[in-house]
Amino acid sequence: MKNIFTQLKQRQVFKVATIYAVSAWPLIQIADLAVPALGLPDSVMTLLLKIFIAGFPVSLIFAWLFNFTAHGIVRADDQDNAADDNAKKVNILTTFAVAGALLIAVLVTLASQLMVDNQVTINETAASPAIIPQPPSINKSAAINNKTSIAILPFVPFSSDPEDEYFADGMVEELLNLLAKIPDLQVAARTSSFTYKGVTSKSIVEIGKELNVDTILEGSIRKNDTSNKIRVTAQLIKVSTGEHLWSETYDREYRDIFQIQDDIARAVVDKMKITLLGNTATSPFVVGTENVDAMVEYGKGQKELSHRTVPAIKKALTHFRQAITEDPNYARAYVGIADSNVLLALYGSMSELQARTAAQAAVNKALSLNENLGEAYASKGLLLTGADNEKAELAFKRAIELNPNYAMAYMWYGTLRREQGEIASAHQLFEQAFELDPRSPVAAYNVAWCYYQAGSEAKAMDLFSQIVGNDPYYPGAYNLVGDILRNRGRLDESVAMYQRALKVDPVNKNAVQGLLLANMDMNNIEASEFWFSYLEQNPSLLSSTETVFMRARFYAAQGALEQAITYLGQVKSSAGNHGMDLYVQGEVAFYQQNYRAAVNAFEALKNAQMRNKNAFYHLVEGQAALHLAFAYKQLQQPDKMAALLTEFTLFLQQSVNKMANNPGYYYNMAAIKALQNEEEDMLAFFQGAIDAGWVQVWNAKIDPIFKPLKNNQQFAQMIAKVDAELAEMRAKLKEESKR
Known part of the structure; x- marks a missing residue:
């Protein structure tokens, strides 16, 4: 040894x-x-x-x-x-x-x-260097925008009367609304500030760092029932040092509560502007309402609206309507009504037509009462999105001009840019919204989406943990992770996440859609039928058009093209969404082998998107572009096909999906190579899609683009391998359902 x-x-x-x-x-x-x-x-x-x-x-x-x-x-x-x-x-x-x-x-x-x-x-037209948008930074300092930032925490009521708490919340709401109009001041949104209501385990410095602000305004309210007087104390604290920059105590009579609120708001804002921004003149302070009950109802509505579940949104709508009953001239409450209706349609509990009609009336009323209300213009932009994107963009810009601290304006504007295929612009707007409202689950969700789209899935998952930590009852967080897992082919795991979202919100539209899509892709017919039955039991969850579209996809996934085409032909989009009608017409004609009609529909759709040509390639993950190219090929128009594929390839090369190793990128490239009869490259890209998590074998089986590869042994082996993985997932879910 x-x-x-x-x-x-x-x-x-x-x-x-x-x-x-x-x-x-x-x-x-x-x-x-x-x-x-x-x-x-x-x-x-x-x-x-x-x-x-x-x-x-x-x-x-x-x-x-x-x-x-x-x-x-x-x-x-x-x-x-x-x-x-x-x-x-x-x-x-x-x-x-x-x-x-x-x-x-x-x-x-x-x-x-x-x-x-x-x-x-290889063998492609040389492309210019791709400009890949980077995910936003969560901890971006407010100093980058050269703005001083502040958060106003809920004032603490030192009395047993619940009305004093409502008064305190209402006063903070008015302070937020006033401060938000100051262009050089960044104000943390109500959603974020109010998450610290009742929190005593964290210091002001800790809270300020979590909200990423320079200063914190906190205070207290004490009411004396005997003398009918009220004492309000407010103090401004520097986060970096914990130093008290300013403090003041107000002793007033309680008999005129709104005059007190007005005086305090003016005095506090003046003091803060002197300390923070220099001796600039105070902008006119317009009180939202002078009815305490209306103010209280509005505050309750805002709290419910932040949860983004259907039951919570319905409660919010009730509170906003009650606020209007108390004060018919309360403009912000009309904005709340508009937003609630739109969100109820978005989350699936109200028809789009009904929601749009009610929301439009509420926005018009709000603007008639206050033509300079930024929140109303943001809601107007949301209503116009999809119907008239140019006017929607103007409305969002006006909203930001009037209220540069309104997070929802940036968020909804970002959604518009995302739908237009302008991913980099959407990232920037989502980031701005998140800076203004760092504790909002909705704002965090959109930033997590940015990370996901840029390929930083680990960061998206980290932000998911933060969202759940802040609001475990926000279903969007679970849906986001479900989408990530489904896109990566981990369908069984995605089902678990969608079910968690549905547990939080039993009528969550996105969760049910996710469950249907995952089970369709998994070829889990029994489970798919179960969720269709769930829709029948909850008819308001999806619109009839959405349900019909899902049925068409279900039959397509089974290879039953005739039934799929029948359902697809029944899809009727909402008024103003001409693009959806053209897409459906093109797809129906395509699968009926009426390629002339398909070209007419797809070309009309492409021309309708001329203001942003990328939107056409972004539509339905590139399927419209591929089917238009195939139709050109069948009509013996090789030049048009070549030009379209060159443009689409350039789009894909510049897409974040390439950098993110997204299966959709490889699948689209495989389809392009199949159309170009470059079999070897096609197989390489197809394997890349499978390696990245592509599992929609049903799509490749029914798409005529891949029909020439039907007898290719290597292609058949790839499909068989994915089919085997899907069978394992089905067996796993079936076994788990027995437990």
Whole structure:
């Protein structure tokens, strides 16, 4: 045993093992950072780890057989047993050799993967460098916008009367509305500030850092029932130091509550502007209402609206309507009514026509009462989105001009830009909304969506945890993770997340849609029928058009094209959504092999999107563009097909989906190569889609683009492999349902 130990030491086995371990660890850390930065799949890291693990015993065998000496590498048996005359040089040579070999392994692996990834440019028109929008930074400082930032925490009522608490909340609401109109001041939104109501476990400094603001305004209210007087104390605190910048106490009569509110609001704002922004003149302060009951109802409505569940939105609508009953001239309450109706349609409990009619009337009333109400213009933009995007954009810009601190204006404007295919612009707007309302689950959801679209799924999941921590009853967070998992082909896991969303909100439209899509893709017919039955039991959950569209997709997933076409032909979009009508007409004609009609419909759709040509390629994940190209091919119009595919390829090359290793990118590229009769490249891209998580085998089976590959053995094996994975998922879910 002693002799073996001596041999191991003499043959440098221990030395090589130590150097190998010490060198491998930092290289793994570097690779872990480099792989996502280069847009490479996670499998690259797995491959590197396997290489390092396999290389370890190889390095030990090499060390047993050969030794590093001052004169080079020699067989261990030939080396003089005497101590080397230059041990330091030997150690350096050994270290360089081992570390160098590992470094070469890392570089070769990364380079080879990049070469594989760069195959997308083979035989394609050279594209200009892609401009890939980066995900926004959650912790972006307000100083970047050169704005001083503030959050107003709910004032603490020191009395047993619940009305005092409502008064305190209403006063903070008015302060927020006034401050929000100051262009050079960034104000944390009500949703974020009010999450700290009743929180005593955190210091002001901690809260300020979480809200990412420079200053905090807090206060208290004490009512004396005997003397009918009220004392309000307010103080302004610098977050970075905890220093009190200003404080004041107001002792007033309680008999004129709104005059008190007005005076306090003016005084507090004046003091803050002197301290924060210099001696600028106070802008006119317009009180929203002078009816305490209306103010209270409005505050309750805003609280419910922030949850974004159907039951909560219905409660919010009731409170806003009650506020109007108390004060028919309360403009902000009309905005609340408009928003509630739109959101009820969005989340599936109200028909779009009914919601749009009620919301339009409420917005018109709000603007007639206050033509400078930024919130009303934001709601107007939301109503116009999809129907008249140019007017919607003007409305959003006017809303931001009037109220630069209204987070929803940026959020809804971002949604419009996203639907137009302007992803970078949408990212920026979502980020601005999140800065203004960092505790809002809706704002956080949109930023998480940005991370997801940019390929930073880990960051999206981290933000999901934050959303659930702030509001575990927000279903959008679970739906987001469900969408991520479904897109990556982890359908069984996505089902679990959608079911969690549905548990929080039993009539959540997006959750039911997600469950239907996941089970359709999984070819889980029984489960799909169950969720269709769920829709029948909750008829207001989806519109009749949405349900018919889902039925068409269900039959298409089963390969029953005739039934799918029948249902698809019954899809009627809402008024003003001409684009949806053209898409449906094109798809029906396409699958009926009426390619002339398909070209007419798709070309009309493409021309309708001329203001933003990317919107056409963004539509239905590129399916409209691919089917138009196929129709050109069938009509013997190769030049038109080539031009369209060149433009679509350029769009895909510049798309965030390429950088994100998104399966949709590879699938679309595979379809393009199939149309170009480049079978080898097509198979490579198709395998890339499968590796990235593509599982919609039903789509490839019914799409005539892939029909020429029907007898290709390699293509058939790929499809069979995915079918086997789907069968495993179905079996897993069936087994879990028995527990």
